[in-house]
Amino acid sequence: MSIPKILIYGFFVTAVLLIGYFVENYYYLQVLTFIGINTLLALGLNMLMGYAGQISLGHGAFYGIGAYTTAILTVNYQFSPWLSLPCAILLAVTVAFLVGLPTLKLSGYYLGMGTLGFGMIAFIIFREWTSLTGGASGFVGIPSLEAGFISFSSARNYFFLVWAVVLINLIVCGRMIQSRMGRALRAIHDSEKAAMAVGINTMHLKLQIFVFSAAVGALAGFLYAHYISFISPGTFDFLASVRMVTMVVIGGMASIWGALLGAALLTLLPEWLHAFADFEMIVYGLIMMIVMILLPRGLTRGLLDLYEKAGEGTGKGHDN
Amino acid sequence: MITDSAEPEYSPLLKTAAVSKSFGGLKALSDISFEVPKGIVQGLIGPNGAGKTTLFNVITGAYLPDSGSISFLGKEIRGKKLHQIVKMGIARTFQNVELFESMTVIENVMVGCHVRTRSGFWGAVSRIPKVLREEKMIRDRAEELLAFVGLEKESGKKSSDLPFGWQRLLEIARALASDPLLLLLDEPAAGLNAVETRQLGELLGKIRDLGITLVLVEHDMSLTMKISDNILVLDRGCILARGTPREIQSDEAVMSAYLGKSK
Ligand SMILES: Nc1ncnc2c1ncn2[C@@H]1O[C@H](COP(=O)(O)OP(=O)(O)OP(=O)(O)O)[C@@H](O)[C@H]1O
Ligand SMILES: [Mg+2]
Numbered sequence: 001m002s003i004p005k006i007l008i009y010g011f012f013v014t015a016v017l018l019i020g021y022f023v024e025n026y027y028y029l030q031v032l033t034f035i036g037i038n039t040l041l042a043l044g045l046n047m048l049m050g051y052a053g054q055i056s057l058g059h060g061a062f063y064g065i066g067a068y069t070t071a072i073l074t075v076n077y078q079f080s081p082w083l084s085l086p087c088a089i090l091l092a093v094t095v096a097f098l099v100g101l102p103t104l105k106l107s108g109y110y111l112g113m114g115t116l117g118f119g120m121i122a123f124i125i126f127r128e129w130t131s132l133t134g135g136a137s138g139f140v141g142i143p144s145l146e147a148g149f150i151s152f153s154s155a156r157n158y159f160f161l162v163w164a165v166v167l168i169n170l171i172v173c174g175r176m177i178q179s180r181m182g183r184a185l186r187a188i189h190d191s192e193k194a195a196m197a198v199g200i201n202t203m204h205l206k207l208q209i210f211v212f213s214a215a216v217g218a219l220a221g222f223l224y225a226h227y228i229s230f231i232s233p234g235t236f237d238f239l240a241s242v243r244m245v246t247m248v249v250i251g252g253m254a255s256i257w258g259a260l261l262g263a264a265l266l267t268l269l270p271e272w273l274h275a276f277a278d279f280e281m282i283v284y285g286l287i288m289m290i291v292m293i294l295l296p297r298g299l300t301r302g303l304l305d306l307y308e309k310a311g312e313g314t315g316k317g318h319d320n
Numbered sequence: 321m322i323t324d325s326a327e328p329e330y331s332p333l334l335k336t337a338a339v340s341k342s343f344g345g346l347k348a349l350s351d352i353s354f355e356v357p358k359g360i361v362q363g364l365i366g367p368n369g370a371g372k373t374t375l376f377n378v379i380t381g382a383y384l385p386d387s388g389s390i391s392f393l394g395k396e397i398r399g400k401k402l403h404q405i406v407k408m409g410i411a412r413t414f415q416n417v418e419l420f421e422s423m424t425v426i427e428n429v430m431v432g433c434h435v436r437t438r439s440g441f442w443g444a445v446s447r448i449p450k451v452l453r454e455e456k457m458i459r460d461r462a463e464e465l466l467a468f469v470g471l472e473k474e475s476g477k478k479s480s481d482l483p484f485g486w487q488r489l490l491e492i493a494r495a496l497a498s499d500p501l502l503l504l505l506d507e508p509a510a511g512l513n514a515v516e517t518r519q520l521g522e523l524l525g526k527i528r529d530l531g532i533t534l535v536l537v538e539h540d541m542s543l544t545m546k547i548s549d550n551i552l553v554l555d556r557g558c559i560l561a562r563g564t565p566r567e568i569q570s571d572e573a574v575m576s577a578y579l580g581k582s583k
Binding site for chain 2: 172175176178179180181182183184186187189190191193194195196197198199200201208212
C-alpha cells in the first residue's frame with residue numbers, strides 16, 4: 001500500500017545529486033541551500049507540533065543560539081567550527097531544558113507563551129549585547145567550513161553538505177516515529193488522557209522532544225552562519241519563529257516530508273513576492289488560515305486525501 | 321482471621337481508606353473505604369453520577385483525592401504519578417473508549433507495553449540489536465494479546481475503523497499489555513449487543529484465570545452478577561451496600577436506590 005521507504009530515500013538522494021550536479025546558477029544553488037536549512041528548522045519543530053502537540057513561538061531563538069554561538073566561538077576564540085558545533089547544540093539544549101521544564105509542567109499552551117517570551121528576550125540579547133554579538137549591525141567574518149581537503153566555501157559543496165544533513169535528520173526523525181518513543185509521542189497526540197493511562201510520562205516526553213527540536217534548530221543556525229558568514233539579529237526575530245510555525249502548518253503537521261514541502265514553499269514565496277515584503281506577517285497569517293480551513297491536516301495530507309477520494313470516486317476500491 | 325493459621329498474613333491487593341473527592345461543592349466520593357483481595361472480580365455498581373468513574377480516576381492517580389489513603393500491594397500510592405502507578409501494576413479502560421485513533425490496532429497495544437520496556441531516543445536512532453530485540457518483543461507480545469481478545473486479524477487496521485465492540489476489546493488488550501495485577505474496567509459492556517456482551521463475559525473470565533484481579537464497573541446487571549465475586553454499591557458518593565451478588569440482589573436499599581424499584 002505505501003511506497004517502500006528505501007525507494008523514497010533513493011529518490012530523494014538521486015534528486016539532490018542531480019540538482020547539485022546540474023544546477024550551475026549560483027542564485028539557484030543558494031535558494032536550494034536555504035530550502036535545506038529551513039527544512040531542518042521545520043523538521044525539528046514538526047516533531048514538537050505535529051507529534052507532541054505543543055507549539056513553540058520562539059524557535060527563532062534556538063536558530064539564533066546556534067548561529068551566534070558558532071560565530072562567537074570561531075571568530076573571537078578561534079574554535080574549530082567542528083568544536084563549536086557541539087558547543088552550540090549543548091547551549092541550545094540546556095536553554096531549551098530550562099525554558100521547557102517549568103512551562104511543560106503546566107498543561108495547555110504554556111510552552112507557546114513561555115517560548116514566545118523567551119524568543120523575544122533572546123532577540124533583545126542578540127541585538128543589544130553589542131560587545132558580544134555585534135548588535136544590530138551584525139556579526140561579520142564567520143569562517144566557512146572545511147573538512148580535510150574538502151572546502152565548503154563553494155556553493156555547490158555547501159548545498160551537498162546541507163542536504164546531507166537534511167537526509168540524516170529525515171532518517172533520524174523517521175526512525176524516531178517508528179519506535180517506542182515515537183509511538184508514545186503519537187499516542188499523546190491522539191489522546192493525552194489515554195497516553196497517561198498507559199503509563200507514558202507525557203511531560204518528560206514533551207520535554208525531550210522540545211529539547212530535540214531546539215538542538216535541530218541550533219544545527220540549522222550553525223549551517224546558516226557558516227554559509228553566509230554574516231549574521232544579524234533580524235534573522236532570528238519573532239517573524240522567523242512565525243515563519244517556522246507556518247512551514248510546519250503548511251507542510252502538514254506530523255509528516256516529515258511535509259516539513260520539506262512547507263520549507264520549500266516558504267523559502268520560495270518571499271523570493272517570488274518581493275512586493276509583499278512589508279506584509280510578510282499578514283501573508284503568513286492568511287496562508288495559515290486558508291490551510292487550516294481548507295486542508296486542516298496540511299497541504300501534503302490534504303492533497304493525498306483528495307487523491308484518495310478521487311480514487312474512490314472512480315470506483316477503485318481500497319482494501320485495507 | 322484466626323481460622324487458618326497456615327495462610328500468610330492477609331493483605332488486600334488494593335485498599336482505600338476514607339477516600340474523599342469533591343468537585344466544587346459536589347461530593348463525588350465521601351469516605352470510601354473498601355478492599356479488593358487478590359484474584360477476585362470486584363463488581364462496582366451504582367446509578368449515574370454515583371462516583372464510580374471518579375473512584376477509578378482517584379485510584380489510578382488521575383485525580384488526587386482530597387483526603388484518605390490508597391494502598392496497593394501494601395504501599396501507599398496516593399500522590400504518585402499515573403505512570404508510576406501503571407508501572408506498579410494498575411491498568412484501566414475508559415467508559416468512553418479512548419483509543420489512539422490515528423494508530424493501527426497493533427500499535428495501540430504496542431503503546432500499552434510502554435511501562436515494561438525501556439528504549440528511548442538514542443535507541444530509536446541507533447537501532448542497535450538490543451533495541452531491535454525489544455521492538456520485536458513488543459510486537460510479539462502485542463500480537464499475542466490481540467489473539468487473546470480475538471482481534472489478531474485486525475492488527476493492521478486503523479483503530480478508529482474497528483466496529484465499536486471491537487474497540488472495547490482493543491482497549492482491554494492495550495490495558496493488558498502493561499502486565500497489570502489489577503485491571504479497572506469502566507463499563508466494558510456499554511454499547512455492546514447481547515452476543516458481544518456474552519463474549520466479553522467469557523473474556524473477563526479468561527483474564528481472571530490469568531490471575532489478574534478485576535474491578536468491574538458495569539450497568540449490565542446480569543453480567544455483573546454472574547462474574548463478580550463481590551459487589552460494592554455506590555450512591556451519590558457513598559457506599560450503599562457491599563456483599564456477594566446474591567446478597568446485593570436481595571438488598572432492599574439497593575433495589576430502591578439503584579434499580580429504581582420502589583417497594
Ligand atoms: N472532572 C470533574 N469535574 C467536575 N465534576 C465531576 C468531574 N468528574 C466527575 N464529576 C461529577 O462527579 C459525580 C460523579 O461522577 P462519576 O463520573 O464518577 O459518576 P459515575 O458513577 O461514573 O456515573 P456514570 O454511571 O454516569 O458513569 C458526578 O456528579 C459528576 O458530574
Ligand atoms: Mg462513569
